[in-house]
Amino acid sequence: MKRVTSLLILVTMYFSIACQPTLEETNSQLREEVIAVHDEVMPMMGKLKSFEKQAQEKIAKLEQEENVDEARVEELKALAFDLNKAYDGMFVWMRQYEVEDGDKSPEEVESYLKEQLVLVSKVNEDITAALEKAERVIGA
Template sequence: MKRTILYLILASFTLLYACGPSGPSENEILRAEVIAVHDEVMPKMGQLKSLERKALEKAKELQSQEVVDSVAVEKYKALAYDLNHAHEAMFEWMHQYEQLDEGKSEEELEEYLDTQMILVSEVNVEMKTALTKADDLLK
């Protein structure tokens, strides 16, 4: 009798485990991918601002010389602009990103996440490009 009860309990747990959730949905995976793209460059936000200040200081330093190299000054100002724009683009993306899925069908959510993947990927590329340009110019 005890053995039968034990087998019934074991069978119940096995059945409950087998009928449980089968893993994350496609939209959950897509959301995780969007966040992963964001998380890749988010830690570099402070670096963007630091490099922007350095580029502006370098432009100001070049402008204060007797013979001004206006091409070099414009390169540093353009770099500062690119760094600032990449910084602002990340903030804009984060501000408009919706974490909650309330009121959206699975199809609407998938479309939304696909769009967000495109947008955050563009921000990712912009940030990496600006950082690479800064590495080249500020060394």
């Protein structure tokens, strides 16, 4: 009876360990999450530049008026800055992102991918926030 119980415990432990995803599978999933965040915001890049151009045009038009609305000009300049910063942030992230694992151990790859997920999520937040601000300030 004791042998059967021990055998059942061992079999249960084996299956519970065997069902755990490997570190390579976890890393593959993390890489997919990083790329998914990138793919979500990449199509917004053109919209960032379009809004930035609109802001610059509005600034130029306002500055030509006799009674310049300085507060509006400053608001549009701040918006153009935020849009450009969000745009540049994506390309800064893309330039530093390493597609290949190189000689990294699976643990190092996992740590790197977790860090990249945080960084690309920040890029996503910055782009989304800049676009929301542009829609408020300039309109759709």
